[in-house]
Amino acid sequence: VLVFTRRRGEAIIIGDGIEVRILRVGRDGVRLGVSAPMTTPVHRQEVHEQIREANRAAADPAAADPAHRASVEALLKARLP
Amino acid sequence: MTPGSLASSTSDLQPAPGIETPHTEREVVMFPQGLPGFEACKSFVVFAADAAPFQWLTSVEGPPASFLTVDPRIVLPTFRYALSAADLSRLKVADDAPLLWLAIVLVDADGTVSANLRAPIIINPATMTGHQLMPQDCLYPLQHLIYTPAA
Numbered sequence: 001v002l003v004f005t006r007r008r009g010e011a012i013i014i015g016d017g018i019e020v021r022i023l024r025v026g027r028d029g030v031r032l033g034v035s036a037p038m039t040t041p042v043h044r045q046e047v048h049e050q051i052r053e054a055n056r057a058a059a060d061p062a063a064a065d066p067a068h069r070a071s072v073e074a075l076l077k078a079r080l081p
Numbered sequence: 082m083t084p085g086s087l088a089s090s091t092s093d094l095q096p097a098p099g100i101e102t103p104h105t106e107r108e109v110v111m112f113p114q115g116l117p118g119f120e121a122c123k124s125f126v127v128f129a130a131d132a133a134p135f136q137w138l139t140s141v142e143g144p145p146a147s148f149l150t151v152d153p154r155i156v157l158p159t160f161r162y163a164l165s166a167a168d169l170s171r172l173k174v175a176d177d178a179p180l181l182w183l184a185i186v187l188v189d190a191d192g193t194v195s196a197n198l199r200a201p202i203i204i205n206p207a208t209m210t211g212h213q214l215m216p217q218d219c220l221y222p223l224q225h226l227i228y229t230p231a232a
Binding site for chain 2: 038039040041043047048050051052053054055056057058059060061063064069070072073074075076077079
């Protein structure tokens with residue numbers, strides 16, 4: 001892990017096109033401005049983590065088994081007219 | 082580009098007879114980034130479940146992963162999602178191209194059925210490329226209830 005000390009208005013550059021600038025420093029928060037190429041996704045870490053968890057919870061490990069799929073489908077059909 | 086108008090494009094993705102069987106190239110949808118939590122899964126097939134209007138989204142390469150999905154417009158008719166320029170560029174689509182929209186369905190142990198409307202999956206049938214959207218500011222719940230078992 002690289003550690004930098006930056007002041008308000010200063011920035012770091014990552015790779016070829018990513019700039020992270022310190023816009024404001026508060027008591028318990030820092031406001032960052034991120035400039036990145038359109039093709040580079042930038043997300044709050046907790047949003048990413050939340051979606052990973054949701055995907056893991058929804059993944060059906062037994063779905064390769066046609067009998068299992070049929071039972072899930074039967075359950076859905078029974079509940080959702 | 083509304084998800085609801087795209088339900089018919091599901092039929093372009095031919096139902097697979099069973100996921101053990103090999104698939105033709107035409108049926109395979111590439112997810113260059115995989116799905117969050119399943120980054121190693123980059124090839125999926127989509128096939129209609131016996132229970133309409135659900136589909137199975139199943140990994141055919143890398144670790145096994147299967148998801149039950151549904152068009153978000155079916156479970157929430159007012160569903161709208163503005164694609165960012167980054168999303169459009171990642172899918173290599175013009176902003177008026179027809180897309181297939183899928184929300185991942187969660188069937189809970191207690192029988193509750195919900196759909197993840199926060200991070201829908203979009204597939205561009207023209208390029209057979211897919212991508213799970215990750216919103217910056219989210220309007221929709223991770224678990225939009227479709228069915229709650231009676232207490």
